[in-house]
Each structure stands twice: as C-alpha cells, then as structure tokens.
Amino acid sequence: MNKIKKIVIDIDDLTKSQIVRMILEKQTEKALEKLSEFYHVTPPQIVVGTIKGKRRTVYALYVQKERKIYALNSEIFFNPFVVLHEYYHHIRTKLGVHRGSERNANKFAQEFVDAYKKIVGNG
Numbered sequence: 360m361n362k363i364k365k366i367v368i369d370i371d372d373l374t375k376s377q378i379v380r381m382i383l384e385k386q387t388e389k390a391l392e393k394l395s396e397f398y399h400v401t402p403p404q405i406v407v408g409t410i411k412g413k414r415r416t417v418y419a420l421y422v423q424k425e426r427k428i429y430a431l432n433s434e435i436f437f438n439p440f441v442v443l444h445e446y447y448h449h450i451r452t453k454l455g456v457h458r459g460s461e462r463n464a465n466k467f468a469q470e471f472v473d474a475y476k477k478i479v480g481n482g
C-alpha cells in the first residue's frame with residue numbers, strides 16, 4: 360500500500376500531465392511505456408475489445424494473466440482516467456499479489472488527471 364503511494368509521489372506533476380496528454384493525443388501505448396519505465400515493469404498491452412462473459416457496464420478491464428487492458432471502445436482507449444485506473448491494477452499485481460482496491464485505483468488515476476488540469480488549466 361505505501362509502496363504504491365510512494366512511487367506515485369515520486370513522479371512529478373509535469374510528468375503526470377505529460378502522460379495524460381499522451382493518452383488524450385491517442386498515444387496510449389506510448390504513455391503506458393513511459394509509465395512503465397518509471398515503475399520498472401513490463402508495460403501492459405492495451406486493446407479494444409470485450410471479454411466473453413464480462414459483457415456489461417464496465418468500460419475497461421485489466422486481465423492479470425494476460426497482462427492486458429481491455430477497453431470497451433476507442434473512446435475509452437483514449438480516456439486517461441479509465442486507462443490509468445486499469446494501469447494501477449497492472450502495477451499493483453506486478454509489485455505484489457493483490458490487484459489493489461478500486462478506490463486506490465481511482466485515486467491513482469485522479470492524481471494524474473489533477474496534475475494535468477493544474478498544468479494545462481487556464482485557471
């Protein structure tokens with residue numbers, strides 16, 4: 360738990376905002392590669408598609424045994440919050456045994472989105 364928090368803090372806001380921008384600019388794979396350099400993990404694959412038996416309301420899903428993020432459609436593929444949420448599950452399963460809670464996955468994603476808003480925001 361603290362491990363992940365510490366790592367997240369180690370990434371500065373500028374980098375976080377760059378990651379978000381890459382996803383918005385449809386360079387999701389590149390963003391995940393860059394992130395994975397920081398975390399020293401193999402980047403997950405990200406694909407558009409659904410999983411048999413998992414058809415329902417979720418926008419995206421991380422499948423641990425495939426190390427793959429499934430995005431429901433291309434809109435989701437380029438949605439930073441959703442992508443980063445699923446990416447959190449990827450690093451958590453790399454760093455430990457637990458995929459992490461949904462709440463922490465949301466927090467993780469939100470940190471990046473907030474950093475992006477702070478830097479590009481016109482406020």
Ligand SMILES: [Zn+2]
Nearest residue numbers: 444448461464
């Ligand atoms: Zn989740």
